[in-house]
Amino acid sequence: MLTVILYTRAGCHLCQEAKAELQALQGEFPHRLVEVDIEQDSALQTAYALEIPVVEVGPYRLKAPFTPQELRVTLSAASDRRNHLQNLDSEGYERLVQRSQEITTADRISYLISRHYLAIINLVLFLYVGLPFLAPMLMKAGLPGVAGIIYTGYSPLCHQFGFRSWYLFGEQAYYPLAEADIPGVKDFETASGITGLHDASGWARLQARNFRGNETVGYKVALCQRDVAIYASMLLFGLIFALTGRRFKSMHWLLWFVLALGPIGLDGFSQLISQFSFSALAEILPYRESTPLLRTLTGFLFGFATAWFAFPNIEENMQEVRNSYAKKFVVAEAIVHNR
Incomplete structure (x- = not known):
């Protein structure tokens, strides 16, 4: 027997007409009629408020307005399809239904995931950007072993160079290379005693990566300045997105390319390329070292724009999942009540 779902609501005279037409076709196309009040669920209201009555039977769906003939053709097609599938594999078809x-x-x-995915993402981002700040706190508290777990855990995810990181509990919040040319700030070479950092492929860079700080200079955050800005800005957008009811539209991909990739690409790649010994580029692109301000600004733009591009798209897909399951739950409950 076919299962026909009629989406309706109180006070809908067209719904009553559709129900009467279905009852008139009961002899020709035996079916079990399941009425679903769309006011039981907001997802159903959003999907069908302007379309009821809606008749759904198998993969076929009729939206108002429709004629008795269209309803008959739909039931006929659903009946033929059901008979065909039963002939192919009766037991398999019944199990599927x-x-x-x-x-x-x-x-x-x-x-549940489709409803709370944003809270999950925000929590993961909070932990991801928050744990690196716990590392210097643990170092300050005299727990280098526990802090080392955090530093080691983030090591594959970030270069952790001491001259491109933030510091807590020290003389300064950062210690850039001398090449960054920031007046009035102690450079990393002076603060750490590590020299030879001009060579991007030299041993000193590994020493700078392993440097975690001391009581004088403070202790290094386990994520570099740019990564902190990227993930913190993604978290910021995630919170704004949640507080505004997820109403943001996705950023256009071209605008994302300009705002996200443009600045970080110019700052990061120009720095990277200039620090390797490419004689052909030396005159065009002299050696340069970015600053904490530029790293933070470009990282913020990349993270915020990326979240603006991605989160609304995720929400659109999750909304479809929520609507699909909400409909399934209501229909399943209605079917149980009609048995």
Whole structure:
């Protein structure tokens, strides 16, 4: 027997007409009628508020307005399809139909994730950008072993150069290379005693990566300045997105390219290329070292724009998932009540 779902609401005279037309076709196309009030769920209201009555049978769906003839053709097509599938594999088809009307644990978990994905992402971002600041706090508290777990854990994810990181509990918040040319600031070579950092491929760079600080200069945050800005700005957008009801539209990809990739590419790649010994480029692109301000600004733009581009797209897909499961839950409950 076919299962026909009629989406309706109180006071809908067209819905009553559709129900009467379905009852008139009961003899020709035996079916079980399941009425679903769309006011039971906001997702159903959003999907069908302007379209009811809506008749759904198998993969076929009719939206108002429709004629009795169109309804008859739809039931006929659904009946023929059902008979054909039953002839091919009767047991398999019945199992498939039954499974589509059951609510599984996986369904409930998927629905919960689709509702709370943004909170999950924001929590992950908060932990990811927050733990690196815990490392210098642990160092200050005399727990270098525990802090080392954080430093080591983030090591594959970030270069952790001491001259491109923030510091807590020291004389300064940062110690740039002398080439950054920031007046009035102690440079990293002076603060750490590590020399030879001009060579980007030299041993001194590894020493600078392993340098975690001391009581005088303070202790290094386990993420570099640019990465802190990237993930903190993504978290900032995530919080704004949540507080505004997820109403932002996705940033256009071209604008994302200009705001996100442009500045970080110019600052990062020009620095990277200039610090290797390419004689052909030496005159065009002299040796340069970016500053904490530029790293933070370009990292912020990249992270914020990337989140603005990605989060609304994720929300659009998650909304489809939520609507799909919400409909399935309401329909499954209605089917149970009609048995």
